[in-house]
């Protein structure tokens with residue numbers, strides 16, 4: 107059986123396994139100084155200090171209960187908090203000296219470390235792979251002008267796809283109006299449940315300044331850039347190193363280029379070996395996500411989720427094929443078929459950075475993109491080109507605005523196009539950052555940033571979905587640029 111078939115089967119089995127061993131949303135493990143007690147199917151849970159009630163939660167507030175307890179920072183208060191659990195029968199139970207409150211884990215969650223190892227191994231490879239292959243690639247590009255030309259085309263293409271993606275998102279949100287149908291009661295419940303999470307993200311105080319962003323592309327210390335996994339800085343350093351290697355004496359340059367060529371080949375081989383464990387890793391990642399995910403929240407946010415997923419589907423299956431047809435002669439079906447592994451890894455890891463080594467391998471081996479183009483276009487795209495994230499940010503901003511009763515006019519929607527494009531550029535290629543950068547988009551149109559609490563509950567699942575077009579767009583750019591340079595080889599979909 108081919109590896110991608112195994113991965114797809116693992117994905118489906120993982121989803122089934124995760125839903126069979128899903129975490130009970132009406133069960134909590136409470137660790138006290140006297141041991142563990144498990145409560146379930148409560149009618150309400152009250153946090154008490156003495157006899158005064160600090161907070162009351164109802165039957166469907168499992169995440170709220172955990173978050174409230176964790177949010178109490180005052181050690182003394184925490185020690186004195188007790189809870190009263192009231193059951194549908196009217197009976198109640200008191201629990202005190204609480205040390206920890208958590209969900210009751212299942213086997214699906216206990217298997218997740220295997221998936222985490224897979225993500226860490228791919229992430230481990232990404233930096234040495236990008237550095238070495240780009241140094242070799244840049245050394246083979248004849249001159250700076252050539253690199254500038256490819257760079258210009260790449261950024262132009264990325265800007266084009268991002269603007270179209272955001273427009274798709276806005277049109278979907280304008281037509282479906284997902285926020286108009288949210289009952290006030292659901293809004294209040296979501297705001298309350300995810301208030302602390304939202305606050306934590308807002309406090310990170312993200313901002314975006316173009317000049318600072320451009321300046322920060324130049325690393326002060328390339329080793330720090332590598333340690334931090336800052337791809338833009340690594341790209342900058344690697345290109346300069348490659349170019350100047352090609353301008354020094356051949357015998358000196360050759361040893362260095364051979365060295366990096368060796369590192370790059372070893373890393374690529376390592377990616378291929380790591381992919382052997384991909385089916386099992388994908389299984390554990392998907393099953394843990396499904397098991398941990400509270401599907402009841404999906405009902406509350408169904409229309410919003412459908413709007414984002416529909417937008418992402420149009421982006422992936424309409425915009426990308428059209429661009430592929432417009433700019434290349436590549437067969438659309440084969441293009442997608444060749445990328446099954448990339449799609450599965452992006453979906454299950456939610457990380458463009460972890461997927462990068464796989465994307466690079468597939469682009470070079472299956473899509474016929476020469477190394478000197480792939481090694482440049484892909485790391486750049488991983489960092490700045492996030493169409494899926496940009497589209498998601500546009501829909502999310504519109505949704506939150508609609509829930510709060512703001513009617514965003516055309517000029518405000520154009521502001522969203524601009525800020526979402528920039529916010530996506532500033533989004534790090536790792537899970538969940540798109541949501542934090544959304545705050546910038548909300549601020550730009552005056553929508554309350556606390557509104558991110560409304561959508562946090564489904565972010566994990568949407569993150570998986572938006573990471574897929576994020577990485578496909580990078581491969582697409584590689585194919586388009588290589589084709590425009592007349593350097594695209596044969597595509598092999600097998």
Ligand code: ASP
Pocket residue numbers: 456457458459492495533534535536537538539540541569572573576
């Ligand atoms: N998870 C996304 C990626 O790695 C980024 C995001 O949208 O949060 O591409």
